[in-house]
Amino acid sequence: MTPSSSIAAPGATPAHEEHHDHHPSYLVDGTTIKSWLLTVDHKRIGLMFLFWVLLFFLVGGIFALLIRLELLTPGPTIMDAMTYNRTFTLHGLVMIFLFMIPAIPAVFGNFMLPLMLGAKDVAFPRLNLLSLYIYLTGAMLALWGMLNGGLDTGWTFYTPYSAHTTTTVAPVLFGAFIIGFSSIVTGINFIVTTHTMRAPGITWFKMPLFVWAIYATSCIQVLATPVIGLLLVLVTVENLFGFGMFDPARGGDPVLFQHLFWFYSHPAVYIMVLPAFGVMSEIVSAFSRKNIFGYRAVAYSSLGIAFVGFFAWGHHMFVSGQSTFAGGLFGVLTMLVGVFTAIKVFNWVGTVYKGAVDFKTPFAYFCGFLFFTVFGGMTGIALGTTSLDIPWHDTYFVVAHFHFIMVGATIMAFLAAIHYWFPKMFGRMYHEGWGLVSAALIILGFNATFIPQFLLGNNGMPRRYYEYPERFQALNVASTAGASLLAFGFVIIAMYLAYALFYGRVAGNNPWRSKGYEWLTESPPPTHNFVGPQPTYPEEPHFYVDPKKAEVPDAV
Amino acid sequence: MATDTHPGEHHGHHGAGRYWVIWGALLVLTLITVVTGRMHMPTFGLMLALIIATTKGALVALFFMHLSEHQGLNRLFFAVSLLFVLLMLAIPLIDLGTRYRYATPPGSQYSDMQAIDIGANAQQGRYGGNQKKPTSQEQSEAH
Amino acid sequence: MQSSASTAGAPAAPVPRLAMHFASLEVQDNAARLGMWLFLTTEILLFAGLFICYGVYRFLFPEAWAASSRSLDLTLGTVNTVVLITSSLTAALAVHYAKTGKNKAVAVQIFLTLLMAIGFLVIKYFEYHHKFEIGTLPGRYYFYEGIQLPGAPMYFTVYFCATALHGLHVVIGMVVLAFAMVRALRKGDFGPNNYTMVELGSMYWHLVDLVWIFLFPLLYLV
Numbered sequence: 001m002t003p004s005s006s007i008a009a010p011g012a013t014p015a016h017e018e019h020h021d022h023h024p025s026y027l028v029d030g031t032t033i034k035s036w037l038l039t040v041d042h043k044r045i046g047l048m049f050l051f052w053v054l055l056f057f058l059v060g061g062i063f064a065l066l067i068r069l070e071l072l073t074p075g076p077t078i079m080d081a082m083t084y085n086r087t088f089t090l091h092g093l094v095m096i097f098l099f100m101i102p103a104i105p106a107v108f109g110n111f112m113l114p115l116m117l118g119a120k121d122v123a124f125p126r127l128n129l130l131s132l133y134i135y136l137t138g139a140m141l142a143l144w145g146m147l148n149g150g151l152d153t154g155w156t157f158y159t160p161y162s163a164h165t166t167t168t169v170a171p172v173l174f175g176a177f178i179i180g181f182s183s184i185v186t187g188i189n190f191i192v193t194t195h196t197m198r199a200p201g202i203t204w205f206k207m208p209l210f211v212w213a214i215y216a217t218s219c220i221q222v223l224a225t226p227v228i229g230l231l232l233v234l235v236t237v238e239n240l241f242g243f244g245m246f247d248p249a250r251g252g253d254p255v256l257f258q259h260l261f262w263f264y265s266h267p268a269v270y271i272m273v274l275p276a277f278g279v280m281s282e283i284v285s286a287f288s289r290k291n292i293f294g295y296r297a298v299a300y301s302s303l304g305i306a307f308v309g310f311f312a313w314g315h316h317m318f319v320s321g322q323s324t325f326a327g328g329l330f331g332v333l334t335m336l337v338g339v340f341t342a343i344k345v346f347n348w349v350g351t352v353y354k355g356a357v358d359f360k361t362p363f364a365y366f367c368g369f370l371f372f373t374v375f376g377g378m379t380g381i382a383l384g385t386t387s388l389d390i391p392w393h394d395t396y397f398v399v400a401h402f403h404f405i406m407v408g409a410t411i412m413a414f415l416a417a418i419h420y421w422f423p424k425m426f427g428r429m430y431h432e433g434w435g436l437v438s439a440a441l442i443i444l445g446f447n448a449t450f451i452p453q454f455l456l457g458n459n460g461m462p463r464r465y466y467e468y469p470e471r472f473q474a475l476n477v478a479s480t481a482g483a484s485l486l487a488f489g490f491v492i493i494a495m496y497l498a499y500a501l502f503y504g505r506v507a508g509n510n511p512w513r514s515k516g517y518e519w520l521t522e523s524p525p526p527t528h529n530f531v532g533p534q535p536t537y538p539e540e541p542h543f544y545v546d547p548k549k550a551e552v553p554d555a556v
Numbered sequence: 557m558a559t560d561t562h563p564g565e566h567h568g569h570h571g572a573g574r575y576w577v578i579w580g581a582l583l584v585l586t587l588i589t590v591v592t593g594r595m596h597m598p599t600f601g602l603m604l605a606l607i608i609a610t611t612k613g614a615l616v617a618l619f620f621m622h623l624s625e626h627q628g629l630n631r632l633f634f635a636v637s638l639l640f641v642l643l644m645l646a647i648p649l650i651d652l653g654t655r656y657r658y659a660t661p662p663g664s665q666y667s668d669m670q671a672i673d674i675g676a677n678a679q680q681g682r683y684g685g686n687q688k689k690p691t692s693q694e695q696s697e698a699h
Numbered sequence: 700m701q702s703s704a705s706t707a708g709a710p711a712a713p714v715p716r717l718a719m720h721f722a723s724l725e726v727q728d729n730a731a732r733l734g735m736w737l738f739l740t741t742e743i744l745l746f747a748g749l750f751i752c753y754g755v756y757r758f759l760f761p762e763a764w765a766a767s768s769r770s771l772d773l774t775l776g777t778v779n780t781v782v783l784i785t786s787s788l789t790a791a792l793a794v795h796y797a798k799t800g801k802n803k804a805v806a807v808q809i810f811l812t813l814l815m816a817i818g819f820l821v822i823k824y825f826e827y828h829h830k831f832e833i834g835t836l837p838g839r840y841y842f843y844e845g846i847q848l849p850g851a852p853m854y855f856t857v858y859f860c861a862t863a864l865h866g867l868h869v870v871i872g873m874v875v876l877a878f879a880m881v882r883a884l885r886k887g888d889f890g891p892n893n894y895t896m897v898e899l900g901s902m903y904w905h906l907v908d909l910v911w912i913f914l915f916p917l918l919y920l921v
Contacts, residue, residue: 120720123730188737195629196730197720223640226741230748234860243856244838245752249671251850253661256755259648260748311643314651321659326651528719572795579788583781590777593920596765605916612912620791621905622898627729630736637740641747645754652758663849664759671849 023526025427040125041527045132046111047425052136053107056098059143063091065487068449068480074468081466085152086167088464092155093146097176098139100410101268104275105221106135106186108417109214111425113190115518116208118199118537120528123192127185135182142175154464156265159246159257163238170236177232180225183271187221190214201537205299208517208541209285209292212299213278216306220267220274224310228264231257255320262313269406270309274302276413277344280369283416284348285542286514287363288355292542294347304340312337318389327386334384341377345370360512361435365416368443369409376405379454394464397457400450408446415442415493422497423511427524428504434496441489448482515543578619585612728895735899739906742868746910749861753917756857760850767846767854768919770835772826776919779822780911786815787908790876790901797894802887805897809880812904816873823866830855858918865910872907875900 026043030036036044066087070077079087114122122128145151149168153161162169194215198207234245235257244250246257285292292298314322314330348370357363379401383389392398422430452475457463461472468476510519517537521530589608593601618624623631652660662669721727757764793808834842837859841852879900883889889897 114720123721124734125718125720127734184738184741188734188741191737192730192734195733196726197722222737222741223637223744226745227644227748230745230864234748237860241837242839243860244852245856245860247838248661250838251661251663251671251756251760251853253652253755253759255651255659256648256752259651260751263644310640311647314647321655322651323654323656323659325654326647329647329650572792575788575791575795578791579784582784582787586777586780586784589916589920590773593916594773602921605921609913609916613909616787616905616909616912620787620908621902622794626732626736630733633733633736633740637743641743641750644744644747645751648751648755649758652755661759665761666759 023522023531025522025524026527027426027524029527038129040121040129042110042114042122042125042128043425043525043529045128046107046109048132049102049106049110049135052132052139053099053103056094056139057103060091060094060099061487061490063087063094065483067091068483070466071468071476072480074470074473076467082152084466085154085464086146086150089151089154090146093142093151093172093176095407096155096268096272097142097179100272100407101179101183102135102186103272103410103414104279104417105190105214105217105271106131106182108210108279108421109186109190109217109275112421112518113193113211113214114197115521115525115529116211116516116541117193117197118202118517118530118535119193119197120530122189123197124189128189131182131185131189134185135179138175138178138180138182140175141178142172145171145175156261157235158261159235159238159252159254160248162235163242163247165239169239173232173236173239177229177236180229180232183221184225187218187225190218191222194218199534199537202517205296206537206540207299209281209295209298209302210275210278212302213274213281216302217271217274217278219303220271220306220309224264224267224271227260228268231260231264255317255322258317258320258322259313262316263310266313266316267306267309269402270305272406272410274305276369276410277302277305279413279417279420280348280366281344282516282542283362283366283420284351285544286420286512286516287358287360287366288352289358289544290351290355291540291544292347293350293353294343295540295542297343298347301340301343304343305337308333308336308340312384315384315389318386319393324386331384331386335381338377338381338384341373345374345377358512360419360432361430361439362416362420364436364439364443365412365419368439368446369412369416371443372404372408372412372446376401376403376408380405391460392457394462395457396453396461396463399463400453400457403450403453408450411442411446415439418497420512421518422500423507424518424523424525426501426504427507428500429507429511430500430504431496434492438489438492438496441485441492445482445484445486445489449479449486450482452476452479452482515539515541517541574619578615581615582612585615724892731895731899735902739902742906742910746861746864749857749864750913750917753857753861756850756853760848760853763846763848763850764854765921766848767835767851767858768921770843770846771858771919772829773919775822775826776915779819780915782815782819782822783908783911786812786819787905789815790904793876793879794894794898794901797883797889797897798891800890802883802889805883805889806880809876809883809897812876813873813880816869816876820866820869823862861914861918865907865914868907868910872900872904875903 026041030039036048039045066079067084070079070084070087110122110128114120145168148171151157151165151169151172152167153165153169157169157173162173194207194211237243238245238247244252246252246254248254281292281298312330312334314326315334317330318327348366379397383392383398383401419430419435422428456472456475456479459472459475461468507523509521509523511523512519520535520537585608589605592604592608595601597604617634623634652666655666657666657668660666662671717724717727721730789808789811793805793812796802796804796808830836833845834840835846835855836842836852837856838852841855843851879897882896
């Protein structure tokens, strides 16, 4: 649309460091603490986000294990009911607002987007750093609130309960409100970067698919996050002052709260999962040694999911008292999301078909991802059917469904991205054998955790309950065992990646022989991403096989 | 006015007079909306007020904010945001317009109940858990 | 984008810094504008949440809405509208003078804008004060005898939330414009190539005006 960055005025770029022969990588270019904390380098900011996101993932994971331990027996096991309410609320809040929403965009989006666009940085580097600190401020406020009383409303903080509970609603929700700003700033930054910073030669349809996915995600972040921001403030005000905005005793409509809440929170699911789709589009092409099948279809379907995803929110509200007409409308719109997701799945499978698959750890995660996306997506279609949702609503079936599609897909993509881009980010290789073993453990553990929950939900066990009848115990034990396996897998990953960080074999610039634009520069990249003149990007991304030539895979 | 060319400047210059004209138009529209608003027209009132407000908003956005001169992309984003506002407004209204009567807020024109029917003044069942009753009684509940 | 970018940095005016990661000044300016428009988009959606609350509750309680909106002081509301529209004019003129490098005029126009902003807030304060006295307050604080309709307290919940959020934006806008004014006075380096700060600040101010243009008829007139 805007060929703005193609007007590369060579004289306008200040010549810098051209007298140096060796260009230090971004990791060692400045080693003081200040040079990290006040950096405006998108790569360093990405790494700092990685650190914090992983820390919050650990926190959320500990809460998850506590929940599973509590549910080991039908009665009270390790905590009282109020603590249990707080634990699952904090698990949800930490995992969603502090881990999954920033996980891929803020870490890998930050790191890879400028590299993939041939830019030296994102459009607003200082805002980028600000986004990190806004995120940390909000996170600290929310965590402080959690430690000083916690929140027992569930992460959805539905009114009227959230307006009346005496637990510390205000700091936690205000913390989440602040985190929203971080999300908005990141989104604006990425959209502007994509529009104005593309290197000469990178047209819209020569952008890597990860960029398309991040672009679509950013659009959702910009359009949806303000609404939850307002809502968080309104609920905080409700809780503190009782203005009665959503209080039925004063003529308020709690269902209106749910409309506004899900206007953000349903698209938020796509904030989490679209970047995952983008990562997987990169990986499936790189490890199948084959051009991506149906590039434009994958690119457009990202935007399609972003758009249609906005108008499916009411499927969370089938039993809330909204009208049956609206329920039917949302049911139909929900199916459309399935169409776009199916287009993507079809294209990924089409990419693997007759490719020369290099079964490395990222590809193992791709396989897990495909399974979780298809299985989770199909149960989603089932849940989007009004008649089926009514018995399943608020049971463990829903819990298992969204853990499959949202968490499963995102975690698979997050881990795949860490492994795929580990040599890019740190210049070292992890141990492939351990990688495959832990991938297997994690995929198995994830299934073992949540498939019993599908069965539990189908048998009628409601979510968020503290106690349950004896007959559900076997499946709950199975689920807890699966969660332990999952945790074990993560411990292994943490260990070998930490080892590889310091003692891993030096990887070289492009250990995967990937054609992605981000691999054109050194690994790890120098501070301004590339040295000397602007690199050129003659080929399309994901260009492994020349379609005009014979069907020889891996024509590198 | 400034006639020197500005490098890198893709929109042209115009005199300050244009802003004064827009300002005058905005004031006239404000006058019209106040006068017509006072008539309290039963059906057109809201429609007319919104049309006038949209016209004023368009003048501000296009000329004061220079949307008419900025890149088309900016107009696209602005239009998309308005589209989302409209859709976000329409869907809850569709829901309320077709909702089962007993699921609408009591006291509203679509409900057969009053707030007192759901225990609004009874002060029971509303403050679950360890929530205390507010010390000051409800000053005046509309019923 | 007709003019060539390579002449960016003509010595006619103080040259702004070109950040090293942008291809040219023009791209940098476009990026700043695009970023600002995106930010304004988020602001529109932020207010949209309240407009939706307004729409839904108006739909549910039309009589209470009509009665309550008539209890507001239309004169003060109209005066406030005129004040805000005029402050928008001066903000636009500030950008105009910034483009032509007349830094004094920029400072004067912004100063006028700030004065009117303060005037707006003062009038708003008197309106609020009156409401606290007669008891047209949100939710459970409502004690006005004049209107006893279901939904009337809800009207004032929406009224206070919307005007308070708008007032907060007025204050933020004032801070942003004040920075631009100080810069125009201290450094005085706004010119044909360097007016982005005034332009973006003024865009924010116009958004504040834009929101009020919709709030005014919805709250006071219909």
